[in-house]
Amino acid sequence: MRFDLSILWPHLPFLWKGAVLSAEVCLLAIIGSVVLGALVAIARTSSAKPLRWLALAYVDLFRNVPFLVQLFFFYYGLPELGIYIDAFTTGVIALSIAGGAFASDAIRSGILAIEPGIIEAAEVSGLSRRVIFTRIVLPIALRTAIRPLGAVLVNMILTSSILSAITLNELTGSGRIVASDTFRPFEVYAVLLVFYAALTYAVSIAVNLLHVRLNRGISQDVA
Amino acid sequence: MLKAENVRKVFGSTVVLDGVNLSVQPGEVVSILGSSGSGKSTLIRCINGLEKLDGGRITVDEFDVSKPRELAEARKRSGTVFQLFNLYPHMTALQNITLAPIQVLQQPKAEAERKARALLAQVGLGDRGDAYPAQLSGGQRQRVGICRALAMEPRYLLLDEVTSALDPEMTADVLGILADLARGGTTMVFVTHEIEFARQISNRIVFLDKGKLVVDLPTAAFFSAKGGMAVPRIAQFLSKMRKD
Ligand SMILES: Nc1ncnc2c1ncn2[C@@H]1O[C@H](COP(=O)(O)OP(=O)(O)OP(=O)(O)O)[C@@H](O)[C@H]1O
Ligand SMILES: [Mg+2]
Numbered sequence: 491m492r493f494d495l496s497i498l499w500p501h502l503p504f505l506w507k508g509a510v511l512s513a514e515v516c517l518l519a520i521i522g523s524v525v526l527g528a529l530v531a532i533a534r535t536s537s538a539k540p541l542r543w544l545a546l547a548y549v550d551l552f553r554n555v556p557f558l559v560q561l562f563f564f565y566y567g568l569p570e571l572g573i574y575i576d577a578f579t580t581g582v583i584a585l586s587i588a589g590g591a592f593a594s595d596a597i598r599s600g601i602l603a604i605e606p607g608i609i610e611a612a613e614v615s616g617l618s619r620r621v622i623f624t625r626i627v628l629p630i631a632l633r634t635a636i637r638p639l640g641a642v643l644v645n646m647i648l649t650s651s652i653l654s655a656i657t658l659n660e661l662t663g664s665g666r667i668v669a670s671d672t673f674r675p676f677e678v679y680a681v682l683l684v685f686y687a688a689l690t691y692a693v694s695i696a697v698n699l700l701h702v703r704l705n706r707g708i709s710q711d712v713a
Numbered sequence: 714m715l716k717a718e719n720v721r722k723v724f725g726s727t728v729v730l731d732g733v734n735l736s737v738q739p740g741e742v743v744s745i746l747g748s749s750g751s752g753k754s755t756l757i758r759c760i761n762g763l764e765k766l767d768g769g770r771i772t773v774d775e776f777d778v779s780k781p782r783e784l785a786e787a788r789k790r791s792g793t794v795f796q797l798f799n800l801y802p803h804m805t806a807l808q809n810i811t812l813a814p815i816q817v818l819q820q821p822k823a824e825a826e827r828k829a830r831a832l833l834a835q836v837g838l839g840d841r842g843d844a845y846p847a848q849l850s851g852g853q854r855q856r857v858g859i860c861r862a863l864a865m866e867p868r869y870l871l872l873d874e875v876t877s878a879l880d881p882e883m884t885a886d887v888l889g890i891l892a893d894l895a896r897g898g899t900t901m902v903f904v905t906h907e908i909e910f911a912r913q914i915s916n917r918i919v920f921l922d923k924g925k926l927v928v929d930l931p932t933a934a935f936f937s938a939k940g941g942m943a944v945p946r947i948a949q950f951l952s953k954m955r956k957d
Contacts, residue, residue: 614761
């Protein structure tokens with residue numbers, strides 16, 4: 491067979507729109523899942539038992555249900571209760587909720603690894619709980635958590651391709667449309683492969699840079 | 714005044730502090746001696762609110778550490794230096810020192826940094842403000858730890874075996890700084906195994922034994938034959954410490 495990318499030329503604007511949509515969904519979901527993951531990690535390390543219990547239930551539930559089922563539940567199930575959310579918002583929310591469950595695990599183990607004396611030093615100096623968390627606990631936890639967290643985020647980008655199942659024409663959805671219009675699935679999916687690889691690679695690079703920055707001052711660990 | 718009244722602390726079924734009374738006036742240096750496990754660290758941790766009391770009362774300038782509303786005020790008045798430094802590893806020496814003054818005392822950043830640099834210079838680290846803890850020696854870290862506590866301008870400085878993680882040379886450096894502070898009138902509650910040093914800088918020495926504060930004497934009296942040395946536990950403790 492022939493490999494001819496020029497055949498895709500007229501469809502590029504359409505594919506590009508899908509790619510931008512994918513990037514937008516992923517960016518919002520990355521923010522959503524990190525924020526949610528941090529909040530749930532706080533809840534899971536809190537001294538209030540009901541809070542810990544609730545957080546654990548959330549993590550267990552969303553880690554143990556297929557993402558596609560979660561997605562269908564939000565998009566096709568909730569309207570039965572009179573709750574209508576558009577496909578884009580549903581995608582962002584579903585990815586954030588699922589990603590947040592995994593992200594909270596990474597952040598939580600980072601928090602648990604912190605030397606208790608460091609937090610005690612912060613407490614006795616009179617810092618508020620909010621300042622202790624944002625200025626001390628979170629940055630130290632992220633030093634070790636950033637790599638596992640990066641893996642969660644990369645996984646989330648890959649999972650975003652499933653959103654085409656709820657009529658969202660992100661990149662994979664657009665690709666399928668173009669492939670069936672042109673009968674050239676090979677070229678279409680080759681382009682998609684390159685795009686997803688580039689997107690996840692960009693996230694990996696960002697994570698590495700963050701890792702170096704967060705670990706400033708630990709000479710042996712900067713890599 | 715810093716005051717502990719009839720303080721009681723239990724861990725499970727062990728009584729760790731048993732009716733401890735102690736008061737420290739501004740300007741005083743009080744050393745706490747006692748063998749391992751006698752409750753010295755626990756007493757310090759009760760004063761700075763890291764442990765809850767099971768009985769009695771601790772007040773720092775009238776602020777009761779057991780009352781959540783007063784704890785913040787009590788903590789502003791005391792500063793703690795830790796055995797293992799407990800510096801914030803992701804912050805430079807300067808950031809370690811300025812965080813609380815900026816956040817708690819609302820000092821402008823420039824002012825906090827100016828004061829921090831002055832403190833660092835005072836302990837011989839004038840050029841290491843931008844170093845991270847991992848880039849400093851143990852002795853240097855502890856000096857930063859002392860600066861971090863002093864930056865809050867505490868009325869009472871609490872020190873728990875601040876040199877026991879250091880080698881002899883670094884210990885001498887840090888003790889030198891503490892001696893300067895004592896001469897300068899800084900109030901200190903000083904838990905230590907450095908008996909000779911305690912003798913040189915303290916106004917008073919208290920001795921803890923199995924959670925009970927058995928002796929509270931002016932330094933000279935503590936070391937005199939008729940004073941502290943007349944208590945068999947103390948004579949035994951001191952002779953053992955001197956041998957080590
Ligand atoms: N969090 C805790 N849980 C249970 N027991 C504790 C705890 N902290 C301290 N203890 C016990 O309380 C007693 C007093 O401990 P503390 O650390 O105050 O002694 P110390 O006088 O500081 O000893 P050292 O000279 O070894 O530092 C010890 O028997 C110790 O095992
Ligand atoms: Mg101790």
